[in-house]
Amino acid sequence: MAPDFFEDPRRRDIGQAAEEQTFGGSEALAETVVAGRGRTLRTDAWRRLRKNRLALAGLVWICFMIILAASADLWVPHFFGAPTAIDTSKVAQQSLLSPSADHPFGTDKLGRDILSRTIYGARVSLIVGVVAVAIMVVIGLILGAVAAYYGGWWDSIVMRTADVFFAFPYILFSIVLIALLGFGLQTVFIAIGVIGWPSIARVFRSSILSVKNNEYVDAARAMGASTPRILFRHIMPNAVAPIIVYGTMSIGGAILTEAALSFLGVGVQPPAPTWGNMLSEARSSLFTAPWLMLYPGLAILTTVLAFVLLGDGLRDALDVKLKE
Amino acid sequence: MSTLLKVESLKKYFHVGQGLVTARFSKSVRAVDDISFSVEEGETLGLVGESGCGKSTTGRCINRLLEPTAGSIHFGEIDVRKLRAGKLKHYRRDVQFIFQDPYASLNPRMTFGEIVAEPLVIHRFGTKKDREERAKEMLKTVGLSPEHIHRYPHEFSGGQRQRVGIARALMLRPKMIICDEPVSALDVSIQAQIINLLEDLQEQFRLTYVFIAHDLAVVRHICDRVAVMYLGKIVELGGWKEVYNAPCHPYTQSLLSAVPVPDPEKQHERARIILRGDVPSPIDPPSGCRFHTRCPIAQFPICSDVEPPLDIVAGGQRAACHFAKPFPIPEDKM
Amino acid sequence: MPPLLEVDDLHMHFFTRDGIVKAVDGVSFSLEPRETLGVVGESGSGKSVTALSIMRLIPEPPGKVVKGDIRFRGDSILAMGEKEQRKLRGNRIAMIFQDPMTSLNPVYRIGKQIAEPLRIHKNMSRKDSWDAAVELLKQVGIPQAADRARSYPHEFSGGMRQRAMIAIALACGPDVLIADEPTTALDVTIQAQILELIQEIQARTESAIIMITHDLGVVADVADHVLVMYAGRAVEFGTADDVFYRPLHPYTWGLLESLPRHDVDEKGQLCPIKGQPPSLINLPQGCAFRPRCAYSQGVCTMERSGLVEITPGHFSACQFSGDSGFVEKACGFLSRER
Numbered sequence: 001m002a003p004d005f006f007e008d009p010r011r012r013d014i015g016q017a018a019e020e021q022t023f024g025g026s027e028a029l030a031e032t033v034v035a036g037r038g039r040t041l042r043t044d045a046w047r048r049l050r051k052n053r054l055a056l057a058g059l060v061w062i063c064f065m066i067i068l069a070a071s072a073d074l075w076v077p078h079f080f081g082a083p084t085a086i087d088t089s090k091v092a093q094q095s096l097l098s099p100s101a102d103h104p105f106g107t108d109k110l111g112r113d114i115l116s117r118t119i120y121g122a123r124v125s126l127i128v129g130v131v132a133v134a135i136m137v138v139i140g141l142i143l144g145a146v147a148a149y150y151g152g153w154w155d156s157i158v159m160r161t162a163d164v165f166f167a168f169p170y171i172l173f174s175i176v177l178i179a180l181l182g183f184g185l186q187t188v189f190i191a192i193g194v195i196g197w198p199s200i201a202r203v204f205r206s207s208i209l210s211v212k213n214n215e216y217v218d219a220a221r222a223m224g225a226s227t228p229r230i231l232f233r234h235i236m237p238n239a240v241a242p243i244i245v246y247g248t249m250s251i252g253g254a255i256l257t258e259a260a261l262s263f264l265g266v267g268v269q270p271p272a273p274t275w276g277n278m279l280s281e282a283r284s285s286l287f288t289a290p291w292l293m294l295y296p297g298l299a300i301l302t303t304v305l306a307f308v309l310l311g312d313g314l315r316d317a318l319d320v321k322l323k324e
Numbered sequence: 325m326s327t328l329l330k331v332e333s334l335k336k337y338f339h340v341g342q343g344l345v346t347a348r349f350s351k352s353v354r355a356v357d358d359i360s361f362s363v364e365e366g367e368t369l370g371l372v373g374e375s376g377c378g379k380s381t382t383g384r385c386i387n388r389l390l391e392p393t394a395g396s397i398h399f400g401e402i403d404v405r406k407l408r409a410g411k412l413k414h415y416r417r418d419v420q421f422i423f424q425d426p427y428a429s430l431n432p433r434m435t436f437g438e439i440v441a442e443p444l445v446i447h448r449f450g451t452k453k454d455r456e457e458r459a460k461e462m463l464k465t466v467g468l469s470p471e472h473i474h475r476y477p478h479e480f481s482g483g484q485r486q487r488v489g490i491a492r493a494l495m496l497r498p499k500m501i502i503c504d505e506p507v508s509a510l511d512v513s514i515q516a517q518i519i520n521l522l523e524d525l526q527e528q529f530r531l532t533y534v535f536i537a538h539d540l541a542v543v544r545h546i547c548d549r550v551a552v553m554y555l556g557k558i559v560e561l562g563g564w565k566e567v568y569n570a571p572c573h574p575y576t577q578s579l580l581s582a583v584p585v586p587d588p589e590k591q592h593e594r595a596r597i598i599l600r601g602d603v604p605s606p607i608d609p610p611s612g613c614r615f616h617t618r619c620p621i622a623q624f625p626i627c628s629d630v631e632p633p634l635d636i637v638a639g640g641q642r643a644a645c646h647f648a649k650p651f652p653i654p655e656d657k658m
Numbered sequence: 659m660p661p662l663l664e665v666d667d668l669h670m671h672f673f674t675r676d677g678i679v680k681a682v683d684g685v686s687f688s689l690e691p692r693e694t695l696g697v698v699g700e701s702g703s704g705k706s707v708t709a710l711s712i713m714r715l716i717p718e719p720p721g722k723v724v725k726g727d728i729r730f731r732g733d734s735i736l737a738m739g740e741k742e743q744r745k746l747r748g749n750r751i752a753m754i755f756q757d758p759m760t761s762l763n764p765v766y767r768i769g770k771q772i773a774e775p776l777r778i779h780k781n782m783s784r785k786d787s788w789d790a791a792v793e794l795l796k797q798v799g800i801p802q803a804a805d806r807a808r809s810y811p812h813e814f815s816g817g818m819r820q821r822a823m824i825a826i827a828l829a830c831g832p833d834v835l836i837a838d839e840p841t842t843a844l845d846v847t848i849q850a851q852i853l854e855l856i857q858e859i860q861a862r863t864e865s866a867i868i869m870i871t872h873d874l875g876v877v878a879d880v881a882d883h884v885l886v887m888y889a890g891r892a893v894e895f896g897t898a899d900d901v902f903y904r905p906l907h908p909y910t911w912g913l914l915e916s917l918p919r920h921d922v923d924e925k926g927q928l929c930p931i932k933g934q935p936p937s938l939i940n941l942p943q944g945c946a947f948r949p950r951c952a953y954s955q956g957v958c959t960m961e962r963s964g965l966v967e968i969t970p971g972h973f974s975a976c977q978f979s980g981d982s983g984f985v986e987k988a989c990g991f992l993s994r995e996r
Contacts, residue, residue, distance in 0.1 A: 041433060041476060051675075215429035219492070222387055222421040223443045224413035237433045374845035481934045511700035512872065516916035516930030538846070545918035545925055568920060582850035584875030586917055588898045591878045598854055599847045602815045 048317040055313020058306035065303055069122040076120070081113045083120040083273045099291055106291045108281060117273035118295050124274040125303065128188055128258040129251040135193025136254075137247050140200025147201065148208035149231070159205070162198035170195045171260060178266050188267050192254050203246050207239040214238075241318040245311050252307035259300055275300050328500060328532050329363040329386065334395035336381050340607065353606050355381040357556035358395070360634075363500070368526070368533040370547030370564070372540060372579075376606060377553040379536045383502045386534065387419045388412060399500075417447060420493035424505035426485035430477040436463065436488050437473030443495040462491040465528075466521060483514035487521065494525065500532040507542060519546055540583050544568050549640075552576045555606055555614040558634055562641030572643035575615050613645070621647055660732030661688040662866055663712070663751075663834050667964075668726035670704075670711050673719060677939040681707040683890035683946075684726075686965060687883075689834065694860065694867040696881030696898070698874060698913070702935055704890035705870045709836045712868075713753055714743050730834075749779040752827035756839040758819035762811040768795070768822050769807030775829045794825040799855060817848035821855065828859065835860075836868045841876065853879055874917060878902060886910050889936055889946040892965055896972035906974035906985055908951045945977070953978065953988060 049055055076083075099106045105114035147158040174191035181187045211217070212235060220230050255275075261267035262276025270277050275296040282292035337352040356378040363369045371379040384390040386397060388404065397404040399419065407415050420443075423429035430439055440459040444450060450458070460470035466487040477485055486506065493501050503522070507515040523546065526533060537543050543550060543564075550567045552560040552575065560573040571577045578597040585591050599618045604610055610617050616627040626646055634644040670682035682704040689695055699705045710716050712728055714735060728735045730746060738746070752775075755761040762771060772794055773787035782790065788807070795803035798821040811819060820840060827835055837856065841849035857880060860867055869880055877884055877898070884901040886894040886909065894907040905911055912931035919926075933950040936942055942949050948958040957977055965973040968980055978984050 215423045215425055216431040218384075218389055219421065219423060219429050219489075220431075220442070220446075222389055222416060223446050223492075223496075224416040225442075225446045229446065234431050238431065374847065483934060511935070512874075512913055513700060513916045513931035514934070516918075516928040517932075519918065520928055520930060540846070541918040541920040544920045545928065579846060580920065582846045583920060584850075584853070584873070584879040585919065586874035586878050586902070586914065588878045588881075588902050591875070596850070598850050600851075602817055602848070603845070 045317040049313050052313040052316065054309045055317075058309035058313065061302060061306040062310065065122050065306075066126060068119050069126055072119050072123065076116050081116055083112065083117040098289070105295045106289065108278075108289075108292055109285065114278075114291065114295055117278055118275070118299050121273045121275045121278060121296060122299065122303070124185070124268055124272065125255045125258060125300070128185070128192065128268075129255045129307075131189045132192035132196065132254040132258070133247050133250045135189060136196035136200050136250065137243065139193065139197035141204055141243065143197065144201035144204030145208060145231075148205040148212070155205075158201065162201055165195065165198040168195070170257075171264075174257070174261060175264070175266050178261070183266070183269050185268055188258055188261060191261070192257050195257075196250060196254065200243060200246060200250070203242050204239065207242045208235055211235050211238045242315075244318060245315045247311075248314055249308050249311035252304035252311075255300065255304055255307075326365055327362045328365045328400060329534070330396075330398040331362065331382075331386070332360045332396045332398075334359050334382065334385060334397065335393045336378070336385055336390060337393045351607050354556050354609060355606060356385065356392075357609075359553075359556070359558045360395075361551055361558060361561060363532060363534060365499075365532055366526075366530060367548040368535050368546055370543035370550040371534065371536045371553060372538065372543045372550060373553035374538060374579075374603060376555070376603060378556040378606075379538075379553050380504055382553075383421075383504050383534060383536050386502055387416060387421060389421070413447070417443075417496045418499045420496065420498040420501045422486075422489055422493050422501055422503045422506045425509055426482045426489060427477075427509075429489050430485055432477055435474050435476055436468070439477075439488055440473070440491045440495060443492060447496060458495065459491075462495055463488070465494070465525075466491045467517075481514075482510050483517060486510060486518055490518075490521065490525070494529060497529065498531070500534065502534045502536070504536045505538070506535075508537060508539060515542070522546065540568075540580060552579065555603065555609050557614055557644065559615065559645070560641075560643045561634065562637075562639075562643075566639065566641040570641075572637045572641060572648040573615075573645045574619050574621050574647075576643075578620070615645075623647070660729065662691050662731060663689040663868075664727075664729045664732075665708065665712065666727045666729065668708065668711060668728060669724045670707055670716060670721055671724050672721050679938045680890050680941060681721075681938060682711065683941070684964060685885075685887065685890075685892045686726075687885050687892065687895055689866045689868065691833065691866050692860070692864050693883060694869060694881050696877035696884045697868060697870045697887060698872065698877050698884065699887035700872060700935060702889070702938060703887040705887050706838055707890075708887075709753065709838050709868065709870055712834075712836060713747055713751060715747075715753075745779070748775045748832075749830045750832055751834045751836065752830065752832040754820075754823050754827050754835065754837040754840045757843050758816055758823055759843070761823060762819055764811050766810075767807065768809050768811060768814065772807070772822065772825045772829055775826060779830050790829070791825070794829060795822070797828070797859075798822070798825045799851075800825075816844055817851060820844060820848075820852055824852075824855065824859070828863070831863060832865055834866050834868065836870070838870045839872070840869075842871070842873070849876075856880065874913065886913070889941060890938060891946055891975065892973075893947065893975045894973065895965060900969070900972045904969075904972070906968055906972065906979040907947075907976045908953050908988070909947050911988065912950075912952075945975075953984075 103113050103115065105118060107113055108117070143158045147155040173195055177191045177194065178187050181190065217230060217234050220234050258267055258274065259276035259279065262274045263280045265277070265280060267276055268274045270281070278296040279293055282289070282296070285292055334356055335354075335358055336356040337354055339352050359382065361369070371382060373379050381390060385392045386404070388407070392405060399415065402415060404415060434442070437456060437459050440462055441455040444455045444458065449455065456473065459473055463472055464470050468484060468487055468491070477488070506522070507518050510518060519542065522533070525531060533546075535543060535547055547564050549562065550564050551558045552567065552573065554575050560567060560571065560576045567576060568580065571580055578599050581594065581596045582598065585594070597620055599620070601618050604614070604617055610628070612626075612628040612630050613619070613622070613632050616622040619627065623646075630646070632644045632646045634642045635648070637643050637648050665685055665687050668682055668685045669680070672679040672681055685704065685708050687695060697705045697708065707716065711723065712735070723736055730750065735743065735746065762768070769788055769791045772791035776782045776787040776790055777784070792803045792807045795807055800806050800818060800821055811822070814822060840856070841852050844852060853876065856867065867880070869876065871877060881898045884896065884898050885892055886901065886907065888909050894901060894905065894910050901910060902914070905914065909931070912929075915929040916931060918928060931950050936946060936949065944959045944962050945951070945954070946962070948954045951958070955977070963975050963977050965975050966980070967973050
C-alpha cells in the first residue's frame with residue numbers, strides 16, 4: 001500500500017504552505033472547538049447552575065417562598081384567617097390547638113393560625129433579607145472599590161474601620177443602634193446593613209486586587225482606555241462574581257439576624273408576625289405545644305439553607321474559567 | 325530607514341516595602357538601570373535575558389504602562405515621557421502591546437468580537453457595525469474564522485487566543501508593537517504558527533517590533549538586531565548574525581552555549597561554558613561590572629571596581645565588557 | 659531477565675462529568691539500568707500523566723488504568739498493595755517535579771525534608787539521616803551544605819531548590835529517577851547547571867532516568883532513547899540518533915521543523931504543524947494526528963496503528979512508516995539541514 005506520494009507537500013510551495021498554515025487554517029481551527037455556537041456567558045452559567053441539584057433545589061425553594069409571601073393577601077386570610085386574627089369561634093378551646101384540618105399548623109396562645117403567621121412571617125424575613133443585604137452590598141461595594149482602587153491611606157482607613165466593625169459583638173451593636181433609632185422595620189434594615197458591610201467590602205477589595213493584576217487590565221491601559229472604562233468594563237464585571245455569591249449567602253445570614261433580633265424583642269414588634277418573634281412567643285409553651293416552635297423554626301432553617309446552597313451553586317456557575 | 329524609537333539612559337527603580345513607616349528606609353530594586361538603544365523603522369529589535377534582567381520592564385516603560393524613573397524616550401519627534409492624557413492616548417494608538425499569557429490577557433467576559441473591536445471603541449472609530457466588520461476582517465487576517473466574533477476566550481486554546489491578542493494590537497494600525505514574550509506560553513508547534521504569523525503581519529502592515537523573549541532561538545529567528553540584558557543593563561547589542569555567531573560579551577557567550585540544541589551529536593560536541601551560582605539580587609547589584617561575580621574571564625580589581633561602558637567592538641556591535649572580544653566558536657562546533 | 663521498568667500499552671483514562679478524558683491512551687516503553695529515556699510531547703500529550711501513573715500518584719477515581727500494565731523488575735506495580743507500592747515510591751523509584759517553588763514544604767528545614775525519605779525507608783535515626791542529608795546536599799553542589807541544610811525553602815533560589823529536590827529524590831539511591839520538566843521553570847544558565855548535575859549523578863549512581871520535557875534540546879542533550887507522545891499516545895520510540903536523524907512519524911517531523919534553531923547559519927522558514935491539538939475527550943477517529951498531518955490518507959481515518967517496530971529498536975505508530983521510499987522523500991528536509 002504504497003501511497004503514490006508527490007513531492008513533500010510542505011516544501012513544494014513554501015509561500016503557499018505557510019499561507020495555509022498561518023492564515024487560512026480556520027477550518028482546521030474551527031473543527032477542534034467543540035462548544036456550540038451563540039452561547040452567552042449567562043446561558044452558560046445557567047446551564048452549569050442547573051447541573052447542580054442542590055443549588056437548583058435552593059432556588060426552587062426560594063421562589064416558592066417568594067410566591068407564597070407575595071400572594072398571601074389573596075388567599076391566606078380566606079382559608080386560615082388573618083395572621084393577627086384570633087379565631088373566636090370558641091375562644092377558650094381555640095388557643096394552642098394542635099395541627100388539624102382547620103388549622104394545619106395549629107394555633108398559638110391567642111388562637112391565631114400558625115400557618116398564616118408563618119407565611120406572613122416570610123414576608124418580613126425575605127424583605128429584611130433582601131433590603132438589608134442591598135444596603136450592605138451598596139456600602140461594601142463602594143468602600144471596597146475605594147480601598148482597592150485608591151489604595152494607600154484610603155485602603156488603610158477603610159480596612160481598619162472594617163476591622164473595628166468585626167471586633168464588635170454584632171447583636172449588641174445592632175441593639176444599640178435600634179435603641180438609638182427606635183423600633184421598626186427600617187431600623188432593622190439599617191442595623192443589619194450597617195453591621196454587614198465590612199465582609200462585603202473585604203471580599204470585593206481582594207477580588208478587585210486580584211483582577212487588577214490580570215494582563216487584560218494592562219492591555220486595556222495599553223490601548224489608551226480611560227480609568228472609568230477600565231474600572232467598569234474590565235475590572236468590575238470580573239470582580240463582582242464573589243459578591244453575588246457572598247450576597248446571596250448573606251441574605252440567609254440577614255434572615256437569621258432578623259430572627260435573633262425579633263426573638264430578643266428588639267426587632268419587628270408584635271402583633272406583626274415574624275419568624276423570630278413567633279419563636280420568642282413559643283418559648284413559654286415549648287413542651288405543651290411544640291408546633292409553635294417547629295414551623296417557624298423549620299421555615300428559618302430551610303430558607304437560610306436554600307440561600308446558602310444557591311450561593312454555593314452560583315460560585316461554580318459564575319466561574320468562567322471552569323472549562324467543561 | 326529612520327529611527328523610530330530612541331531610548332536614552334532609561335532607569336526604572338521599584339521601591340520595596342510600601343508601608344507608611346518603612347517607606348523612608350526602603351531599598352529600591354533597580355529593574356532597569358541606565359540603558360540606551362534605538363529601533364529603526366521596520367526592524368525587529370530583540371530584548372533577551374533571563375528572568376529579572378529588566379526586559380519586560382523596559383517594554384512597559386516604552387508605552388508608559390510603567391512610569392520611568394529617569395531617562396528619555398523619543399518616538400519619532402514625540403517626547404514620550406512628557407505626554408499627558410489625550411496625547412498619551414494618541415501615542416498608544418501607534419505603539420501597541422502583545423502580552424505573554426494568552427489566558428490572562430483577554431477579558432473572560434468579553435467575546436472575541438468585543439475584544440478585537442475595543443481599541444476602536446476607545447478611540448471612537450466608526451459605528452458599531454463598521455467596527456464589527458473590521459473585527460471580522462482582522463480575525464480573518466490572523467487566521468481565525470470571522471464567525472468567532474460571538475465566542476468567548478475560554479472556548480479556545482492558547483494559540484487561538486494569542487491570535488486574538490495579536491488582532492487586537494493590529495486594529496489601530498500601529499507603527500510599532502511591543503511583543504512581551506508572545507510565544508513562550510505556547511507549545512512548539514503552535515509557537516511556530518504564531519512566529520510565522522508575526523513575520524507575515526510585519527511585512528503586510530509595515531510594522532516595527534520590539535520583541536522581548538527569553539528563548540534565544542526564537543529571538544534569533546525573528547529579530548534583526550538583538551540586545552542582551554543582564555541585571556538591568558544591556559551587556560551586548562548588535563545585529564543577530566554578529567551577536568549569535570560572534571558574541572563578544574562573556575555573558576552572551578555563556579548564555580548561547582547554555583541553550584541545548586535539538587541535535588544530539590552537535591550538542592555532545594559543543595564547547596560549553598556553564599556559569600556557576602545564581603543571578604545576584606537587583607536590590608543590591610554587584611559593583612563594577614554586574615557580571616563579574618559569575619564571569620569566567622573576570623580580572624580583579626578592574627571588573628569589580630569599574631563599570632564597563634557599552635562600547636563599540638566591531639561595526640554595529642557593542643559590548644559592555646573590559647575584555648570584550650569576539651568569541652571564536654568554530655563553525656563545526658556550533 | 660526482565661527490564662528494569664516496563665510500561666506496556668498503558669491506558670490511563672479520567673472519568674469526569676463531561677466525558678472520558680483519555681489522558682494516556684496506549685503508551686509502551688522499557689527502560690534498562692543506566693539508560694536515559696527522554697519523553698517529549700506538547701502539553702496534553704500525556705507525558706506527565708504517564709510519569710505519575712508509574713509513581714501511582716494519580717487519584718483513582720477519577721483516574722483509572724483501563725488497560726495495560728507497568729512492571730518494575732518484572733513485578734506489576736498496578737497489582738501491588740498499598741504497602742508494597744509505598745516501599746517502591748521514593749525508594750526504588752523517585753521523582754523530581756517541575757516547580758521547585760511549590761514542591762518543597764515551606765514550613766520544614768531543607769535538611770529535614772531530605773532526611774525524611776531516609777527515615778521512612780531506611781529507618782535511620784534523626785541524627786544519621788540529618789548527616790546523610792548534609793552529605794546529599796554536598797553531592798548536588800550546594801556550598802556550605804551543613805549550614806544550608808538548616809535553611810527554609812524560601813531562603814533558596816529557584817536553582818538551589820531544584821538541587822534540593824534532586825537531593826530528596828536521590829536520598830534512597832533509587833533505581834529509576836523520573837524528572838518531570840525539571841528545568842522548565844528555570845533560567846537557561848541554571849538549566850545548564852541542573853542538566854549537568856543530573857548527568858553527573860547518573861554517571862555516579864547508575865540509576866536510570868526518565869526525562870520528561872517539551873524541549874527537544876534538553877532531550878538531545880541527555881537522552882539515549884526518545885519516546886515521542888501525541889494526544890496520549892506514543893507515536894515514536896527509538897534511540898536518540900534514530901529519532902533525531904531518521905525520524906519515522908510525521909508528528910516528529912513536524913516538531914523538528916517547527917523549531918527555530920540558534921545553531922545553524924541561516925534563518926530557515928519555520929514549518930509549523932497546522933491546526934490545534936485535539937480534545938482528549940473527543941479524539942479523532944483512527945490516527946489522532948490525522949487532522950493535522952500533511953500526509954494523511956483515507957486509511958488514516960479508518961484505523962489506528964499501534965507502535966510497530968520498523969527497524970530494530972525503532973518503533974513508529976504511522977501506517978506509512980514501513981515504506982522507506984515515502985519516509986525518505988517526506989523527511990528529506992532533515993538531511994538538507996544537517
